[in-house]
Amino acid sequence: MGTAILTDGLMVDADAIADAMEYYDQRGWTDGLPVVPVTESILAAFLAATDRDPDDVLFTIPHLNRSITVRLAAINAALAGCRPEYLPVVIAAWEAIAKEPHPHRGIWQSTTGTAPFLVVNGPIREQIGLNSQGNIYGSGFRANATIGRAIRLGCINVFGLHPHLLDQATQGTPAKYSACIGENEEQSPWPPFHVDNGFAASDSVVTAYVIRSVMHIEARHTMEPEQLAEDFADSIRRTGSLIHEYTSALLVLVPEHAELFAAAGWSKDDVRQAVFERVVRPRAELAASGKDAVSHKTRWRLSAQHPDAMPDTTAGTDTPDLVPLLSYPTSIQVMVAGANNAGVSSVVEVFTLNPPRDTPYSMSKIGARP
Template sequence: MSTIVDETAAPDADTDRMREVLEYYWDQEWTDGLPVVPVTESYLRRFLDTVDRDPDEVLFTMPHLNRSLTVRTAAINAGLAGCRPEYFPVILAAWEAIAQEPHPVRGIWQSTTGTAPFLVVNGPVRTEIGLNSRGNIFGSGFRANATIGRAIRLACINVFGLHPHKLDQATQATPAKYSACIGENEEQSPWPPLHVDYGFDAADSVVTAYVIRSVMHIEARHTSVPEQLALDFADSVRRTGALIHEYTSALLVLTPEHADVFASAGWSKDDLRRYVFDHAVRSRDELAAVGKDALSHKSRWRLSAQHPDATPDTASGSAEPDTVPVLSHPTSIQVVVAGADNAGVSAVVEVFTLNPPRENPYSYAQVGARR
């Protein structure tokens, strides 16, 4: 993929010419269905000048497609997405985090499940580039959030060929396939931020990358009792529709109001994880009722014990075989604080991780750091 606008003519281009350019991009299938920003060589250079990296350096490869993303192609798609050049170090860190995540390499971005990349940004870079972490975090209105997430999606389309109805076989997909990037509201969190949990300094800027299936709205304005609130989250995490594999994983995105309910009662993030882990269980009968009481011998996906490919799940050999945990470990639950403090509304982001997960199933990279 290369830039195609004649930059000597671009400054004098009229609206008709700009429409022609946008239609050309559309005809080449270089968009996500929305208009993109034409990229000239000089505009591309403004992105590349924000990082000390070789433009031909490979950031991420999908071997089964025999296609690779370079610093240059990442920058082109950042420009197309409408990013400011100063966003590019964050996008570079996002790709370095994604490169640690095994699922895209295995083709999960092409899956019928309809997964999407999801980014959480921590540290000073949030305020430096105007990344939203307070109010409407999953919605519109903030250029950094919208275009950084979109830059990842456009590269999926333009570099890896993940077009709907072609290499992208999502059955229904998720709106996160347009863009999914939030900042953590560190200033209103009662706990250390996500990147500090990973061992970074609070002054570091870090991007964490996830593969997600959905974002579930949790309405819980009714209580200030931490156990009641935690049970609301556990019930959402353990829903049978989430159980594709033997276990599931989730990112709890708490509003400051909900985080304060837990912190005021003396709960740490680890306390919350442990409580959700202990209560995110189903009975064997409940799973049998929906045909998910066993595993596929081949894929380890959940299916009925009556299926010819069925094999017992791990809980079958436990001391309580009729009680089935849906999480493999408390670290299958991650916690961030984001959004406004104007209501008891949080979210459960359903995360797609390895089954069983790695010791550390999450992927992150520091902005501006060399690999």
């Protein structure tokens, strides 16, 4: 018989729980970390948190011939350690992901090592305790950690995206465990991201990106908006981030940087345009790293000396020796998140198709019917 422990008056068989965790691990139902054992009563509590039919299909990967339903999303949310009240967010996240073209083309299986990245807006953040104000990419907040993890566990358990098997990431990213943040709407000088996209401030919305990495920008040295815009642009235009002919990025500004821009009279669109105009490289610098042309087959960047090389889009313009690396101003997105205690913002490297979409993200309203 397992060892019984007393927790707030409740007798718990700790050995039985540990055995269940080992059982799940041996069957590959985890992301490498222990998961929460799920019973029918636990699943029922999750399904009671939504009015969606358990058999509703949320997302399909056609080439794998596999789909995730509300029931399967709930099981994996429970495994991840979510509370039942998080399930509407998880459902909306899957529906936002379903609007992304990348997973349908196998990008989650790719050697590139991409991961889903979720941004949550609206009142739901406060209702479930989702962090938006400090250590947003770090530990300490159950909603952030488990909602993002619920997506990863769904990828593994429903779609079979196990490392070394269908998931062929060369190095991967920590975001493959969990990547879910809230926007710090309360300390932003601008309208929140979901309002920018036509939702009401009272709506709760999930935005889904496909990302590769998060790069922090230490910028405590200036009060000039132009200098700060240049700092972000320089980080985006580094040659190591240039895969396809064009790229995209999400600027996650801390309140201090957002206020710096706003105090100078800059809107989000002004920030976006200023960074967009600065994300250019001389072709000679691209040639130095072997990325001054693109592939006939994939449009990925490579050397003009490569047998598969063809000129990039800029080569036929009036300024062939100065290469813009973004396709649209909207290839730069701007939001506010993090604590108001230092000038440390971040650039989230967003993986986009080639040719890229005008907006490199998809959105879904929490609680909305499909």
